[in-house]
Amino acid sequence: xxxxxxxxxxxxxxxxxxxxxxxxxxxxxxxxxxxxxxxxxxxxxxxxxxxxxxxxxxxxxxxxxxxxxxxxxxxxxxxxxxxxxxxxxxxxxxxxxxxxxxxxxxxxxxxxxxxxxxxxxxxxxxxxxxxxxxxxxxxxxxxxxxxxxxxxxxxxxxxxxxxxxxxxxxxxxxxxxxxxxxxxxxxxxxxxxxxxxxxxxxxxxxxxxxxxxxxxxxxxxxxxxxxxxxxxxxxxxxxxxxxxxxxxxxxxxxxxxxxxxxxxxxxxxxxxxxxxxxxxx
Amino acid sequence: xxxxxxxxxxxxxxxxxxxxxxxxxxxxxxxxxxxxxxxxxxxxxxxxxxxxxxxxxxxxxxxxxxxxxxxxxxxxxxxxxxxxxxxxxxxxxxxxxxxxxxxxxxxx
Numbered sequence: 001x002x003x004x005x006x007x008x009x010x011x012x013x014x015x016x017x018x019x020x021x022x023x024x025x026x027x028x029x030x031x032x033x034x035x036x037x038x039x040x041x042x043x044x045x046x047x048x049x050x051x052x053x054x055x056x057x058x059x060x061x062x063x064x065x066x067x068x069x070x071x072x073x074x075x076x077x078x079x080x081x082x083x084x085x086x087x088x089x090x091x092x093x094x095x096x097x098x099x100x101x102x103x104x105x106x107x108x109x110x111x112x113x114x115x116x117x118x119x120x121x122x123x124x125x126x127x128x129x130x131x132x133x134x135x136x137x138x139x140x141x142x143x144x145x146x147x148x149x150x151x152x153x154x155x156x157x158x159x160x161x162x163x164x165x166x167x168x169x170x171x172x173x174x175x176x177x178x179x180x181x182x183x184x185x186x187x188x189x190x191x192x193x194x195x196x197x198x199x200x201x202x203x204x205x206x207x208x209x210x211x212x213x214x215x216x217x218x219x220x221x222x223x224x225x226x227x228x229x230x231x232x233x234x235x236x237x238x239x240x241x242x243x244x245x246x247x248x249x250x251x252x253x254x255x256x257x258x259x260x261x262x263x264x265x266x267x268x269x270x271x272x273x274x275x276x277x278x279x280x281x
Numbered sequence: 282x283x284x285x286x287x288x289x290x291x292x293x294x295x296x297x298x299x300x301x302x303x304x305x306x307x308x309x310x311x312x313x314x315x316x317x318x319x320x321x322x323x324x325x326x327x328x329x330x331x332x333x334x335x336x337x338x339x340x341x342x343x344x345x346x347x348x349x350x351x352x353x354x355x356x357x358x359x360x361x362x363x364x365x366x367x368x369x370x371x372x373x374x375x376x377x378x379x380x381x382x383x384x385x386x387x388x389x
Contacts, residue, residue, distance in 0.1 A: 019362035058298065058347050064289040083301045086360035124302070153347060155284055197350030198283030199376045201369055202388065238283030239346050268388075269364035 002178035004171065006045035007254045007279040008038050009188035009247040010262075012054065012131035015270030017090045027265035034263035034276040035135040038187070041278055043141045047185035049098040050138070051105070051170070053246040054128035054189035056149035057196075068158045069166065071106040071118040072147035073099045079125035079133070088127060090134040095145045101178060102146040108173030112166055114158055123147060132189050143185070150249070152190065152242040159230040163245040164221075167252020174253070188250045190243025192264075192273030193236040200237060206266040208236035209273035212244065216259045216277055221251055240272065247277070254279055288343025293327045297348040300355055310355065336375035 020028060042050060059081065061067060077095045080088050099120065106118040129147055132138060138145070151157055158166070174184045192212065193205035215224055225248075233242040257279045264275040296318070300307050310317045318328050330338040334356065336349055344352070350372060357368035374381045 015364055019364070022363060058345055059301070062289075062298065063287075063294045063345055063348075066289075081301075082304065083307075083359075087354070089362075153284070154289070154345065155287060195283060195346075197346035197348070197353075197372065199373065200283075201350070201373055202364065234284070271364040271369075 001176070001180045002174050002182035002184050004174055004186060004254055004281060005047045005183035006041050006185040007250050007257070007281060008041055008186065008276065009250055010035065010038055010132055010136070010276035011191050011272060011274040012127040012189050013194065013270050013272035013274065014087050014127050015267070015272065016131050016274065017088050017134050019269060022269040023265065023267040027267050030263040030265045031274050037262045037278065038132070038136040038276055039138070039141070042136065042138065042143055042185060045185060046183055047143050048183045049101045049146060050143045050185040050187055051146045051148055052129055052132065052187045052189055053148045053150060053249045055152040055243040055246065057126055057128065058154065059124045059126055060149060063154050066151055066154045067117040068114040068151050069116050070123070070149045071102050071116070072123045072149065073097065073102040073106070073118050073120045074122050075099060076122070077125065077129070077145055077147060078122050080130040081124040081126055084126045084130070088130055090130050093130070093133050093139050095133065095139060098144040098146050101182070101184070104177050105146065105170055105173050108177050109166060109169045112169050114162060114166060123149060128189055132187060150246060152245050153239045157230060157242060158245070160225050160228065160245060160248055163248045164225060164252035167249040170249070171253035171255070186250045186253055188246035190246045191241060192244065192275050194240035194272035195237035196240045198238050202268060202271060203237070204266045204268065204271070204273045205236040205241070206273060208241070209264060209266065209275060213261050213264060213275055213277065217261055219256060219259055221256050224248070224251070250279070254281060257281060283346045286341050286343055287345055291327070291343040292321055292323050293331070293339060293342070293344050294348055296321050296323065297344070297352050297355070301351055307355070334371065334375065336372050337378065340376060
């Protein structure tokens with residue numbers, strides 16, 4: 001009878017840590033304030049374990065043998081992966097894991113029909129985990145982390161309803177399978193619009209981003225699932241915007257709750273619309 | 282859609298992943314690119330495209346766009362603090378071909 005202590009989502013992009021200063025001051029301030037709010041929400045919610053759901057950027061499996069979701073059950077999660085260090089420019093970090101919690105959640109979701117994996121090895125983390133860790137200073141909160149890396153970009157991708165259903169299974173498992181008193185937080189990491197490596201690499205679909213954020217704040221989950229589909233996300237940036245599926249996992253876990261936007265910025269040099277939200281439990 | 286060309290069986294996908302994951306292989310690639318692409322069972326088309334920095338051809342053959350961006354970084358460098366890095370602009374220039382100049386001018 002554990003409970004969900006906090007529910008958040010925020011964008012990640014290497015620009016936020018690698019070249020934050022390339023953005024104009026108002027945008028930097030908006031994003032700084034959004035991640036400060038994420039930090040404060042994690043810290044004040046007395047969260048014991050934070051489940052961070054984020055896109056695996058083709059970083060932990062062959063493209064011909066790709067899981068839908070991979071649960072990170074390591075004792076400690078170290079990052080960033082060596083290859084990304086010159087790009088991300090974040091300090092090395094080592095976050096405590098929560099193997100038992102992660103394993104219970106993994107096992108509880110096995111009958112969802114999705115391709116699930118778990119590993120006790122350290123996963124390779126790029127901006128998916130490293131950016132929220134750095135920008136929201138998660139290490140200082142002392143929270144233990146279970147990374148849940150998902151496939152948002154290697155077809156066939158588990159779509160919006162599959163991701164929402166996984167969230168529902170996770171929520172159910174948190175409420176019924178984890179120890180009494182444990183406080184589990186949720187952080188979706190990804191989006192908003194971007195197209196890494198595609199012809200629109202330099203573009204942000206600000207109109208889509210603002211529509212999506214408004215839709216979440218409006219709070220009708222059935223409408224989100226009907227309108228903010230995987231295909232719609234792909235139209236706004238192929239292979240990248242669908243990282244917003246991580247936000248839908250969080251929504252599935254908590255059900256319909258009021259949602260507040262913590263801020264938004266569209267900065268071309270960051271190559272990704274950047275926003276964050278918090279749901280009120 | 283950028284993912285429509287993706288072919289999970291294209292061996293260049295494995296090559297780019299290995300280059301990201303294996304520092305020694307990366308060093309060998311920098312020192313002697315030909316040796317490395319020769320040691321993988323790539324098609325001649327793939328080898329030519331890598332040699333000629335023809336990202337568009339690799340994209341059409343099925344290299345995953347994200348790995349395409351990483352290949353550009355492997356070739357053009359990774360530490361540049363900009364969205365419009367040499368790696369990103371070389372990639373877009375190849376993808377857009379003759380549309381590139383007009384496209385970039387329209388964004389200025």
